[in-house]
Amino acid sequence: MDLAFTKEEVAFREEVRAFFRDNVPPDTRRKMQEGRHLSKDEMVTWWRILNKKGWGVSHWPKEYGGTGWTSVQHYIFNEELQSYPAPQPLAFGVSMVGPVIYTFGNEAQKKQYLPRIANVDDWWCQGFSEPGSGSDLASLRTKAERKGDKWIINGQKTWTTLAQHADMIFCLCRTDPSAKKQMGISFIVFSMKSKGVTVRPIQTIDGGHEVNEVFFDNVEVPIENLIGEENKGWDYAKFLLGNERTGIARVGVSKERLRRIKELASKVESGGRPVIQDPAFRERLSACEIELKALELTQLRVVADEGKHGKGKPNPASSVLKIKGSEIQQTTTELLMEVIGPFAAPYDVHGDDGSNEAMDWTAQIAPSYFNNRKVSIYGGSNEIQRNIIAKAVLGL
Amino acid sequence: MDFDLSEEQRLLKESIDGLLTDSYDFEQRKKYMKEKGGWSKAVWSKLAEQGLLGLPFTEADGGFGAGGVETMIVMEALGKALVLEPYLATVVIGGGFLRHGGSAEQKAAHIPGIIDGSKTLAFAQLEKNSRYDLFDVTTTAKKKGAGWVIDGEKFVVLNGENADTLIVTARTKGERRDRNGIGVFLVPADAKGISKKGYPTQDGLHAADISFTGVEVGSDAAIGNPEDALDLIERVVDEARIALCAEAVGAMDESLKETVEYIKTRKQFGVAIGSFQSLQHRASDMFVAAEQARSMSMFATMAGDFEDAKERASAIAAAKVQIGKSLKFVGQQSIQLHGGIGMTMEAKIGHYFKRLTMIENTFGDTEYHLRRVADAGGLI
Numbered sequence: 059m060d061l062a063f064t065k066e067e068v069a070f071r072e073e074v075r076a077f078f079r080d081n082v083p084p085d086t087r088r089k090m091q092e093g094r095h096l097s098k099d100e101m102v103t104w105w106r107i108l109n110k111k112g113w114g115v116s117h118w119p120k121e122y123g124g125t126g127w128t129s130v131q132h133y134i135f136n137e138e139l140q141s142y143p144a145p146q147p148l149a150f151g152v153s154m155v156g157p158v159i160y161t162f163g164n165e166a167q168k169k170q171y172l173p174r175i176a177n178v179d180d181w182w183c184q185g186f187s188e189p190g191s192g193s194d195l196a197s198l199r200t201k202a203e204r205k206g207d208k209w210i211i212n213g214q215k216t217w218t219t220l221a222q223h224a225d226m227i228f229c230l231c232r233t234d235p236s237a238k239k240q241m242g243i244s245f246i247v248f249s250m251k252s253k254g255v256t257v258r259p260i261q262t263i264d265g266g267h268e269v270n271e272v273f274f275d276n277v278e279v280p281i282e283n284l285i286g287e288e289n290k291g292w293d294y295a296k297f298l299l300g301n302e303r304t305g306i307a308r309v310g311v312s313k314e315r316l317r318r319i320k321e322l323a324s325k326v327e328s329g330g331r332p333v334i335q336d337p338a339f340r341e342r343l344s345a346c347e348i349e350l351k352a353l354e355l356t357q358l359r360v361v362a363d364e365g366k367h368g369k370g371k372p373n374p375a376s377s378v379l380k381i382k383g384s385e386i387q388q389t390t391t392e393l394l395m396e397v398i399g400p401f402a403a404p405y406d407v408h409g410d411d412g413s414n415e416a417m418d419w420t421a422q423i424a425p426s427y428f429n430n431r432k433v434s435i436y437g438g439s440n441e442i443q444r445n446i447i448a449k450a451v452l453g454l
Numbered sequence: 455m456d457f458d459l460s461e462e463q464r465l466l467k468e469s470i471d472g473l474l475t476d477s478y479d480f481e482q483r484k485k486y487m488k489e490k491g492g493w494s495k496a497v498w499s500k501l502a503e504q505g506l507l508g509l510p511f512t513e514a515d516g517g518f519g520a521g522g523v524e525t526m527i528v529m530e531a532l533g534k535a536l537v538l539e540p541y542l543a544t545v546v547i548g549g550g551f552l553r554h555g556g557s558a559e560q561k562a563a564h565i566p567g568i569i570d571g572s573k574t575l576a577f578a579q580l581e582k583n584s585r586y587d588l589f590d591v592t593t594t595a596k597k598k599g600a601g602w603v604i605d606g607e608k609f610v611v612l613n614g615e616n617a618d619t620l621i622v623t624a625r626t627k628g629e630r631r632d633r634n635g636i637g638v639f640l641v642p643a644d645a646k647g648i649s650k651k652g653y654p655t656q657d658g659l660h661a662a663d664i665s666f667t668g669v670e671v672g673s674d675a676a677i678g679n680p681e682d683a684l685d686l687i688e689r690v691v692d693e694a695r696i697a698l699c700a701e702a703v704g705a706m707d708e709s710l711k712e713t714v715e716y717i718k719t720r721k722q723f724g725v726a727i728g729s730f731q732s733l734q735h736r737a738s739d740m741f742v743a744a745e746q747a748r749s750m751s752m753f754a755t756m757a758g759d760f761e762d763a764k765e766r767a768s769a770i771a772a773a774k775v776q777i778g779k780s781l782k783f784v785g786q787q788s789i790q791l792h793g794g795i796g797m798t799m800e801a802k803i804g805h806y807f808k809r810l811t812m813i814e815n816t817f818g819d820t821e822y823h824l825r826r827v828a829d830a831g832g833l834i
Contacts, residue, residue: 059463059523060456061756067455130455316834337828344828348750348772351833355749362457378742447741448734452714 061358063130070131074138081107082144090143091318093426095266098181098223101145105178108147115152115176122160122168123176129365133358140310150219151175151182153305154298155228158245162286162294171226171247183250185215185229185272186295193442195230196239196292200274202231202246204281209246211254211277217436221257221270224250234289245291248279262432264425265405299438306376306437307357307383312350315390319343323397333397342396346389353382374450377443384433384440391427398423457752459527466520467527469504474535480802483658486538491616492660493538502571507545511553515565522755525693526700530751533704536805538659540574540613546697548575550690551621551638555678560640564619576617576643577694578608578664579687586818588623588687589633593666595624595680600673602626602680604639604647604666614662615652617643622666623687626680637680638687645669657809685763692770695817696758699751699777702813706744706781709788709806713737716792716803733791740784747780768830771823778820781810 063071086100108114117132118124127135139146147153156175159167174180191198200213211231221227227250234242250257254277260269286294320343323334333339360375395402402424434440448454459467477497486494501507509524511517518524525546532541549568552561567573584590593606604624614620620641628635641648647669652662678686714737717728727733754773760766785807789796796803814820827833 059459059752059755061752063455313834316832320832320834337825340828340832341824344772344824344832345775347833348775348824348827349746351753351772352746352750352776355753356745358455359457359749359752362455366458375745377738378745381742382746441735444735444738445731447738451741452734452737454714454718454728454734454737 061355063134067130067134071134071138074135075142077111077113078138078142078144081111082142087142087144090145091314093422095268096145101148102178102181104145105147109177114147114178115156117153118156118172118176119160122156122172129361133361136305137310137313140308141314143311143314146305148178148181150184150224150228151178151180153301154184155182155226155247157301158228158285158294158298161297162245162290166282167285180225181220181223182226182228183218183221183224183272185218185227187217188214189216193439195295196243198230198232198243200229200231201235202229202233202244202279204233207281209279209281209283211246211248211274211279213274215272215274216260216269218257218270218272219268221250221272222259222267224257226250227255227272228285230291230295233291237289240292242289243291243295244288245285245294246279247283247285248277252277252279254278262429264429266425266429268429300376307353307379308387308433309350309354309357309383312383312386312390315387315394316343316347316350319390319393319397322394326397326399328399339396343393346386346393349382349389350386353379353386356382374446377438377446377450380437380443381434381440387433388430391423391430394423395427402427459523463523463527466524467531470506470528470531471534473500473504474531474537478535478537480536480805483536483538487654487658492654492658493540493616497537498539498571498574501539501541502569507541507571508569510545510549511565511569515553515561516569517565522693522696522758525697526751526755529697529700530704530707533701533706533809534708536658536705536802536809540576540616542694542697542701543576543613543617544568544574547577547690547694548619548621550693551577551677551686554689555638555683555686557674557677559674560677564640567618573618574613574616575619575621576611576613576662578611578614578620578622578641579691580609580611582607582609586822587631588691589636589684590631591623591625591636592630593622593624595622595626595637595639595676597626598670602637602639602671602673602675604641604669604671607663607665609663610655610661611664612655612659612661614664615650615660619643620648620664621677623683633684634682636682636684636687638677638683639671639675639680640677641666641669641671641675645671655812657812658805659812688763688767691817692766693758695770695774696751696754698813698816699747699754699773702777702781702810703744703748703751705806705810705813706747706784709784709803709810710737710740710744712803712806713740713788713791716795720793736787736791740787743780743783747777747784750776764830768827768833771818771826771830772833774818774823775820775827778814778823781814782820785810 086104089096115123116125120126159171188198202209202211228247230243231246232242233244254275256273258271259267261267324332326333357379398420401420404421508517509520513519552564595602595604620643622639622641624637625635626637647667650662650664655661717733718726720727750773754770757766757769788803789807792803795801
């Protein structure tokens with residue numbers, strides 16, 4: 059048992075840090091520190107810098123552009139990326155559909171899609187959830203009917219993150235209505251520019267526009283856009299969801315936010331002294347840091363285990379990471395609310411244009427708090443994660 | 455980075471788990487509690503035979519030169535079996551003072567007896583008003599000739615009733631809460647002027663309140679610098695905290711296991727109560743709490759070797775906070791999920807709860823350590 063990084067790993071961390079320092083556009087970093095939304099251009103610009111360096115799809119197999127890093131290196135990279143902070147690669151392309159395509163797709167599909175995912179030539183979005191299918195995803199009703207050499211797709215998806223930017227969607231569609239729930243689903247990809255696709259924004263409680271409703275009205279999709287086998291889509295979806303194990307803890311994100319809390323709490327005053335000097339506040343802050351340290355260690359245990367025993371099947375420990383990781387992210391936004399106090403109230407009258415630098419950061423704190431309620435809901439709500447632990451770990 | 459046990463460590467784990475499986479089930483434990491002193495000399499001898507009492511001592515001192523991970527393995531196992539024998543008091547704390555501060559003569563005089571199981575130790579530190587502050591010492595050690603005279607009262611001295619040798623903190627100069635002027639002294643338990651009042655503790659262990667009235671010891675009694683031993687005390691107590699974290703992890707593991715087994719078999723409304731989602735979620739939360747505790751126990755074990763004393767102290771305090779929170783949740787919910795039976799002395803689960811609860815209040819509770827972490831500026 060040895061918790062220290064090796065000399066090589068420390069050197070790698072320095073290399074990653076130096077690269078971020080020299081290459082992340084400063085405005086992008088600042089906006090992220092302030093909890094602002096980035097424009098599509100800002101994100102794509104950074105991801106292409108990353109891809110040029112060869113780190114855009116780091117965890118893919120080498121033959122498709124991956125790095126061949128160890129689990130620990132991946133961990134270090136993600137941690138540094140999150141805590142710098144800089145945008146993480148677009149999960150929908152890089153972590154979700156990419157691995158499904160290189161694992162289950164045919165050669166033509168690999169050639170066609172993978173390089174474009176890596177360079178974000180196509181922005182991908184995820185067509186899973188539906189209005190009637192949240193945690194019970196397998197009850198989805200969007201259907202794809204085969205007609206000659208085309209799929210005809212009808213139905214509706216929802217919570218489609220950043221679909222307003224998307225060029226492509228990967229979609230779970232019911233292809234065999236007579237089969238049992240999980241059996242008749244297929245994994246189909248198609249262009250968001252197709253005729254019959256309508257994207258309607260959903261404004262969330264923070265005032266932001268991250269998610270959308272997407273409607274399909276007789277959308278015609280070439281038959282070769284089916285990934286893998288017909289009616290096997292549920293297996294691919296499970297594979298995809300089980301793939302993201304350790305990133306979900308978002309330890310680096312919380313670390314960065316805790317640093318920011320400390321910085322702000324030493325500027326903002328309460329009772330005639332900086333908030334950070336209030337012992338009760340400091341204890342709440344430390345309690346959160348301790349939870350995060352424990353989570354970081356738990357995550358390292360999962361990473362080390364992955365490195366030793368391979369990435370085979372989904373590890374139920376990832377449910378622990380999801381539950382604790384989301385709780386801690388939410389606590390950090392609560393602490394920020396506490397720091398800012400009454401100045402949480404003003405709505406962002408200045409917009410995202412940076413025109414009022416002095417006050418802009420305060421206006422993002424309440425929205426960030428509101429927005430972070432999502433983290434215990436998405437990706438399998440924390441209640442679903444508890445079901446997974448009860449069944450898969452405790453055998454209940 | 456590596457969380458796996460080495461081959462030797464795996465064998466150690468198998469050996470102690472095996473020993474305790476054979477000789478420490480709940481019924482056997484009840485018998486040991488009734489033996490003189492409240493624990494089993496036979497089990498203690500077995501621990502000695504397997505070399506477990508000599509683990510942390512150097513080979514030159516007759517031990518095995520094992521490190522923190524080995525102690526963690528042993529303490530987890532002891533926690534699982536709710537072991538009553540004074541491993542913490544004798545090997546971890548007593549042995550810790552000798553290892554980190556003892557002279558060659560002191561080591562030679564005491565370590566062989568620890569290793570062969572013939573002698574046990576106790577750490578007389580807590581005072582009426584000192585609570586968790588290790589530097590809050592009113593017991594005095596005054597110079598007399600070449601030796602010292604000790605006066606004062608110590609409370610809840612674990613294994614204090616049975617120990618052959620007491621390790622006593624006493625002030626050689628300065629005021630009650632001064633950080634310097636504190637010494638650590640080896641005192642034979644039968645020295646003139648010592649009076650002991652022994653009693654069982656809530657968790658089935660044994661402790662004693664001990665008063666020292668004009669107790670004379672020689673010049674060779676002081677471990678380390680008699681006027682400035684606080685660093686030594688903090689170091690050894692940190693190791694005790696690390697050990698308690700591991701013991702708690704073992705006890706939590708067993709509590710969770712027992713509880714899950716119980717709700718799988720207990721039937722109400724015609725079904726196993728473990729089929730109810732509210733209970734499943736509670737058990738899942740217990741699992742999460744136990745895993746977070748395990749992570750921090752490992753962290754504390756590693757931190758024991760940190761060069762920087764401040765960093766070490768914060769890390770171990772942080773671990774004690776996490777363990778404190780986790781053990782409270784796991785302990786309380788274990789009782790809750792057992793229902794009425796969990797309230798009975800007859801069921802094992804309540805005994806885990808009691809030991810876990812006492813661990814929280816040993817060498818600093820959750821609030822105490824949280825304040826330490828906060829005052830040190832946090833972990834990030």
